[in-house]
Amino acid sequence: MEDTRDQIRAAALELFVRQGYEVTSLREIADRVGITKASLYYHYPSKQALLTSIVDPLVKGWERLGAEVVALPQTPEHKRFALDAYLDMMLGHRAIVTLLMRDAGAVLAVFAPTVDNVTATVRQVQRWLAGPEPSGPDRIRAQVALDTIGVAMSSGSLLPEVTEDDLRTTLLDAACAVLRLPPPAGGAIGAPVPTVPSAPPVAPGVGGRR
Amino acid sequence: MEDTRDQIRAAALELFVRQGYEVTSLREIADRVGITKASLYYHYPSKQALLTSIVDPLVKGWERLGAEVVALPQTPEHKRFALDAYLDMMLGHRAIVTLLMRDAGAVLAVFAPTVDNVTATVRQVQRWLAGPEPSGPDRIRAQVALDTIGVAMSSGSLLPEVTEDDLRTTLLDAACAVLRLPPPAGGAIGAPVPTVPSAPPVAPGVGGRR
DNA sequence: GTCTATACGAGGATAGAC
DNA sequence: GTCTATCCTCGTATAGAC
Numbered sequence A, B: 001m002e003d004t005r006d007q008i009r010a011a012a013l014e015l016f017v018r019q020g021y022e023v024t025s026l027r028e029i030a031d032r033v034g035i036t037k038a039s040l041y042y043h044y045p046s047k048q049a050l051l052t053s054i055v056d057p058l059v060k061g062w063e064r065l066g067a068e069v070v071a072l073p074q075t076p077e078h079k080r081f082a083l084d085a086y087l088d089m090m091l092g093h094r095a096i097v098t099l100l101m102r103d104a105g106a107v108l109a110v111f112a113p114t115v116d117n118v119t120a121t122v123r124q125v126q127r128w129l130a131g132p133e134p135s136g137p138d139r140i141r142a143q144v145a146l147d148t149i150g151v152a153m154s155s156g157s158l159l160p161e162v163t164e165d166d167l168r169t170t171l172l173d174a175a176c177a178v179l180r181l182p183p184p185a186g187g188a189i190g191a192p193v194p195t196v197p198s199a200p201p202v203a204p205g206v207g208g209r210r
Numbered sequence C: 001g002t003c004t005a006t007a008c009g010a011g012g013a014t015a016g017a018c
Numbered sequence D: 001g002t003c004t005a006t007c008c009t010c011g012t013a014t015a016g017a018c
Helices: A003-019 A026-033 A037-043 A047-069 A076-092 A094-102 A104-110 A112-130 A136-158 A164-179 B003-019 B026-033 B037-043 B047-069 B076-092 B094-102 B104-110 B112-130 B136-158 B164-179
Strands: none
Touching: A003 A026, A003 A037, A003 A047, A003 A094, A026 A037, A047 A076, A047 A094, A047 A104, A047 A112, A076 A094, A076 A112, A076 A136, A076 A164, A094 A104, A094 A136, A094 B104, A104 A112, A104 B094, A112 A136, A112 B136, A136 A164, A136 B112, A136 B136, A136 B164, A164 B136, A164 B164, B003 B026, B003 B037, B003 B047, B003 B094, B026 B037, B047 B076, B047 B094, B047 B104, B047 B112, B076 B094, B076 B112, B076 B136, B076 B164, B094 B104, B094 B136, B104 B112, B112 B136, B136 B164
């Protein structure tokens, strides 16, 4: 029964998101699961390892998506598609993203070894979005487009009463506007988007609580 | 001689930004200033008080700007102006904003009492930007426009070799694009922007270190 | 204003019994 | 797998001398 491990992860994620990583003690997490601190160490060798196992799916998803995306041709259609896929993945990991926003520092510290890879991936995607031989502003726009999607999601508290559907389409449009992509051509353009799967299965995250 | 107090604040800000608030110990800060932990307590009654005094200027600036902005008519020109002023203020407090991004959680925790006021201000500005009787998407766009400016600034590490000027104009344009504001009418429109001072004097922040 | 010394508590982590 | 007990380190904060 792997159940306890999962319970721990879920409890930790919830507490981390609500209170922050540093502030949350292992005792709190253990209490919530109904075990003791020591038992927790049976399942995870350290607090950092716990955090890693929580954030890992998002990192993996991002790296995978990044690799797929940069292989595509840099057409407006594909860019729009890439942003959509990115948005989709982020929404799938909503709780984790919130944590990342809250405690960017702590999370990055834990991923210090891996972080260069991630940064590299982000850079690649940014360059891909910016187009060939991008100017400074081109690169800024590319980065803002990416950030748009990430940040606005964590602003749930500032945007209640907004449907997920509105959020999804509006964010995509906003990112496209920033990139100055032409609006999607009304008709069918053959198949503008090829093989890339729309998004990984993606765990539901611990979403809730909003 | 208020010098020590300022030295402490500067050292603390730098360390907080680089390592994070929770992780940075008072001993480190004291060491850097060349005094002891105990002396530090003579100047600031607690670590939280220190953080407060660091972040306070930004909060104040934001509240002040918010109050001024929501009193303006909701024309495209004024919205553009408001975003510009907002951008200006954020750039003026660059280091603090970076800290806020890094440790949003910790900072918010410290400002828990005040935080409702701030949230309220943000909400007001968001509504002002969204226009009268805004739809869901209108409100999302307003929020994204605000976030655009804030976030992209912290992405300095992902956008080296970009001039501050490019950053400034591109971010403003991006925010306007998100809001679907028409491009600024080429000619002079009388005085589209009235009394509002372009931005508070604004401390230079401890910028550096990038 | 700044120091030395110290109280106090909390948190991460380990050892070893059940 | 889970517990009790314990270690060690570190951070906040205070007392009191210089």
